[in-house]
Amino acid sequence: MKILVVEDNHLILKVIETKLTKEGYDVISCENGKEAIEKITHSLPDLVITDIMLPYNSGLEIVSFVKVTLKKNIPVIVLSGMGQEKTIEEAFKLGADDYMTKPFNLSELAMRVKRFSRVFNAA
């Protein structure tokens, strides 16, 4: 299962990437929304994990690109900050499949990814 992780903090990105790689997933990563949209177009990942606040294109724009522009059924997990309820609501309206509020537990993220991977493997 190929996962795209989008996060603008290098170290957090590396930590998530390392954790998911350890769990056996094929992880690609990038630090801004523009690059993420390019990677989604070219690599078509099976799952996208994205932060909301990103340079160039926001996490919401990424959700919109996957669900509205590409019309692909790629699950998207949104990582949001505390007090961003409105943004989460907007992300769900655009078609986001799940969200996690920062600070979040990496093991919990891995479990959520596992849930999506089961659906992916069953399909």
Next chain:
Amino acid sequence: MGNIFWNLIEPDHLNNATLFMVVLNLIFTAFIFIHLRQKKKKYSIQRKTQKGLELWMARILLHESEPVYLPIPLEFQKNFKNKIKREFIINQLIDVKKNLTGKVIDNITHLYESTGLKQNSLVKLKSNKWYKKVKGINELYMMEQQDMLDSIYNYTNSHNEYIRMEAQTAMIHFRGFKGLSFLNIITHPVSEWEQLKLLEQLKTLDLEEMHDLSQWLKSPNFTVVILALRLADVYQQYQVHDEIVGCLEHENEKVREQAVTTLSKIAGENTAAILTNHYFKEHFANRQNILACLLNIASDNEKDFLLRQLDDSNDSLKLSAARAIAKCCSNGFDILKDRANQQPDPYEQIYFHLKTELQ
């Protein structure tokens, strides 16, 4: 003069000057090219090292068993010696700590201590510059350096507002509600912003045993009294009701205003009567505040008092009193309707206004 100059210039001079300018231009362009190339090379090496360093750090942060001391690999040791890079690493660790929870947090603290990054924070803490001191305090509490608690506590009453604020935030971070003990010693004001920040910070914690607020309610520092009143309001501290009644006599108007608000939130049987008795000692703003608070706690016992306020010369107070009558007294709207029939101006307007507002 011009002619003399042009007579002295030979075509060879112009050719030489042009050649000189071309050579200079070429040297300058070559210099820029070499400089940019070196910079790019340096950046690419740095980025490569950076990526390697981040990977090494990520692996340490994801260590599942007990934190162990892992020596810094040779290729990254340079990064840990460079002051700017150390700053960058600290900021990254703080960012990770803010965004993640679980085992990774212990590993962040361990990495911060074992790589000597704490020293950087200590240097900042001892700096004479306020902004460095603030950063030092922030880093130390973010990295859970409990041993620095006493040093940071001393700054909770610093003359510099920003240092004070950061140290107070650190105390709550370290000790939760017990961290509020700095209110015993503080002589400088706790600003509105800091009070809001502290209350927000406390909201994220489980309520442990609340410090006895009586002492703070009698503090000579009026901002401490206001914060104690707010704490009593948010955490429903009924046991200090009588001390808060005492605050109604405080010389500071803001304390009295907050005392009225807090009393309305922890009201007992006689609170409404206490407020109505106090009403006449107050200025306009706090009278308005009392009438607004009575809206939540008044009953038919306050009817006579409220009816008298309908005759106040100030229309705003009339409206507030009418609102309390309509909401808290039995047949409140009938009372207002009768009054409107007797004296249409201004009571008819008040009656219709409240009818739209409350019904």
